[in-house]
Amino acid sequence: xxxxIRFKLNGRETELVTDPGQILLWVxxxxxxxxxxxxxxxxxxxxxxxxxxxxxxxxSCMTAVGDIAGRSVxxxxxxxxxxxxxxxxxxxxxxxxxxxxxxxxxxxxxxSGLLSRNPSxxxxxxxxxLEENLCRCGAHTRIIDAVQDAAGKLKGGSEQ
Numbered sequence: 177x178x179x180x181i182r183f184k185l186n187g188r189e190t191e192l193v194t195d196p197g198q199i200l201l202w203v204x205x206x207x208x209x210x211x212x213x214x215x216x217x218x219x220x221x222x223x224x225x226x227x228x229x230x231x232x233x234x235x236s237c238m239t240a241v242g243d244i245a246g247r248s249v250x251x252x253x254x255x256x257x258x259x260x261x262x263x264x265x266x267x268x269x270x271x272x273x274x275x276x277x278x279x280x281x282x283x284x285x286x287x288s289g290l291l292s293r294n295p296s297x298x299x300x301x302x303x304x305x306l307e308e309n310l311c312r313c314g315a316h317t318r319i320i321d322a323v324q325d326a327a328g329k330l331k332g333g334s335e336q
Contacts, residue, residue, distance in 0.1 A: 177194070178193050178194055178195055179194070179195075179196050180192070180193050181194060181196060181242060181244070181245050182245060182246065182272070183244045183245055183246060183247050183248070183249055183290070184247070184248040184249065184254060185208070185249050185250075185251070185254070186210075186250055186251060186254025187250075187254060190208075191320075192207060192208070192254055194241060196240060196241060196243075197199065197240050197241025197242060198240065198242075198277070199236070199237060199240065200227070200236040200237075200239040200240065200241050200242070200243075200244060200249075201213055201215060201225045201236040201237045201239075203241045204227070204251060210251050210253050212252035212253050212281045213225055213226075213236055213251050213281060213282075214235075214278055214279070214282065215237065215277075216279075216282075217237070217309075219240040220235040220237060221308075222279070222282075222309070222310045222322050223235070223282040223283070223309030223310060223311075224278060224279055224281070224282045224287045224309075224310075225237040225282060226250065226282035226283075226309065227249055227250060227251050227292060228250040228285050228288060228289055229247055229248070230247050230248050230287060231248070231250075232289055233285055233286045233288075233289035240276070241249035246286070247282060249287075250285070250288075252284060252285060255285075255288065260278075262284075262288070263326045263329040263330050264288055264291075264323070264326040266329075267282060267323070268271055268280060268283075268284060268319070269324065270322070271319075271321045271322040271325060272301060272315075272318055273285075273315050273317045273318040273319040273322040273327050273329035274315065275315045276312075278312075279309060279310060279311045279312070279313075281307050283306060283308050283311065286301075286305065286306055286308075286309050286327070287322075288305065290306070290323070291323070291330060293328070295327060295331055296327060296331065297323075297324075297327060299324065301326075302320050302323045302324060303320060305320075306319065306320070306323070
């Protein structure tokens with residue numbers, strides 16, 4: 177049975193009539209046209225579908241849209257502000273941390289959640305924070321460098 181689901185999506189109040197059991201990943205991609213969130217494994221293992229829900233990284237392939245009612249969801253499209261990329265997005269470009277780009281949205285959103293909890297992570301904390309997001313291209317070292325760089329910029333400093 178369909179219901180009206182209200183939530184904030186990328187900073188904007190959003191309302192949609194759908195089955196609350198629908199998977200958030202497919203609602204974002206198919207109903208709302210936000211294709212930056214990727215389908216990877218479909219079982220919450222790879223991290224390609226990661227979004228932020230109330231600033232916490234969550235696997236959208238394992239989340240029912242009914243579970244986000246009244247909450248705030250941020251996708252990769254919602255990180256930029258007024259046409260300006262988020263420092264994490266810029267750092268991924270600067271460090272060439274996106275070889276094929278498939279894992280990139282999930283990596284960036286997971287890193288965003290990490291940096292909101294720990295604005296000054298060590299390299300080891302970044303590795304641990306991203307270890308459940310898979311990159312098949314082997315760009316992990318550049319991804320870690322990008323997150324370190326972004327952490328410094330978000331704090332208003334230079335690279336760490």
